[in-house]
Amino acid sequence: MIRHPQDDAELLALVRRYVTPERRYLKLGGSMLRMQSPECDRFMRDLCEDAGLITAGEIATLFEGGWRERRTAAWLVAVSRRTEFRERLGELLLTSEVCRVGLAYSVALVSFGTARDADLLAAYLDRYLCRPDLAYDQTVVMGALQFIDLNLGGDQADRFLGPGGLRQQWLQDASHMQPNTEPNPSFLSLIRRLCVFVDECAEAR
Numbered sequence: 001m002i003r004h005p006q007d008d009a010e011l012l013a014l015v016r017r018y019v020t021p022e023r024r025y026l027k028l029g030g031s032m033l034r035m036q037s038p039e040c041d042r043f044m045r046d047l048c049e050d051a052g053l054i055t056a057g058e059i060a061t062l063f064e065g066g067w068r069e070r071r072t073a074a075w076l077v078a079v080s081r082r083t084e085f086r087e088r089l090g091e092l093l094l095t096s097e098v099c100r101v102g103l104a105y106s107v108a109l110v111s112f113g114t115a116r117d118a119d120l121l122a123a124y125l126d127r128y129l130c131r132p133d134l135a136y137d138q139t140v141v142m143g144a145l146q147f148i149d150l151n152l153g154g155d156q157a158d159r160f161l162g163p164g165g166l167r168q169q170w171l172q173d174a175s176h177m178q179p180n181t182e183p184n185p186s187f188l189s190l191i192r193r194l195c196v197f198v199d200e201c202a203e204a205r
Contacts, residue, residue, distance in 0.1 A: 002097065003064045011065055014058055018050055018072055025068040028075045029103055033193055044197075048205045051079040063088060067098040074104035078111040079201040086112060090120030093141070094127060102137025103194075106144035110191055111198045113148055118156045121145040129166035132173035142167060143187030147195070 005012040019025050027035070027043065035043060054076055062073035063085075070092065077085045086109070093105040109117040124141050128134060146157045160167045 002066055003061075005065065005069075011061060011069070014062055015065070015069060018054060018058075018062070018076065019068050021046075025072050028071055029194070030190060032197065044201055044204065047075070047079055048201050051076045051201070052205055054080075056082065056084065059085065060088075063092065067100040070098060070101045071104040074101065074108045078104075078108040078198045079205070081111065081202055083112050086116065086120070090117075090123065093120065093124050093137075096128070096136050099136075103140050103190075106137070106140050107191065107194045107198065110144045110147050110195055111202075113151055115152060115154065118145060118148045118152065118154055121148065122156050122160075125160055125166065129160065129170040132170050135174065138167075138170060139187050140191075143189075143191045146188050147191045 003011050005015045022043075024043075024047070032040070032043060059073050059077060059082070062069040062076075074089065077089070089105050089108050093102065093109075096102070106121065109120055121141050121144050125138065125145065128136050128138050128141075142157065142160065145160075149155060149157045159165060162168075
């Protein structure tokens with residue numbers, strides 16, 4: 001059950017502290033890559049500071065909220081390298097209970113970068129590449145899995161990308177995808193750039 005700030009004083013306080021200042025929840029993701037100094041420097045500094053200050057309990061509470069709260073929580077987890085939230089991130093990604101958060105979950109898992117994180121991304125693809133009727137985060141997660149594979153020398157992505165693989169079938173059957181669409185290189189590049197941002201934040205803490 002999703003908690004709503006307007007009905008939950010505890011969550012509302014956390015939203016006002018970590019989520020809505022300077023509309024942070026909207027900037028987390030690709031839009032922050034277009035920021036220029038000094039705005040980018042200030043944004044990174046504030047994000048790093050909050051990633052160090054927020055408690056595990058507060059993060060857990062944000063993960064019970066809507067997409068704004070969950071997106072913010074996932075980024076704070078990524079920047080603070082809180083690997084204890086790995087399984088929770090995998091669970092949230094797999095259930096896809098709210099929209100607009102898949103990229104944040106993926107970046108957090110990629111920032112951990114282990115074989116287990118690849119397993120969690122692959123579990124999502126196993127479920128949702130079989131659902132061409134759902135336009136969720138298939139392309140984003142595929143890029144994230146490719147990125148981990150490149151770093152680990154793994155081959156998890158190969159079974160989705162190969163001839164007759166689930167991704168090819170999904171592209172053919174998904175009505176929202178254009179013929180001959182090849183989305184993965186752009187999302188792989190986006191994941192790479194966002195992970196560079198996370199690494200810079202982690203180093204600055």
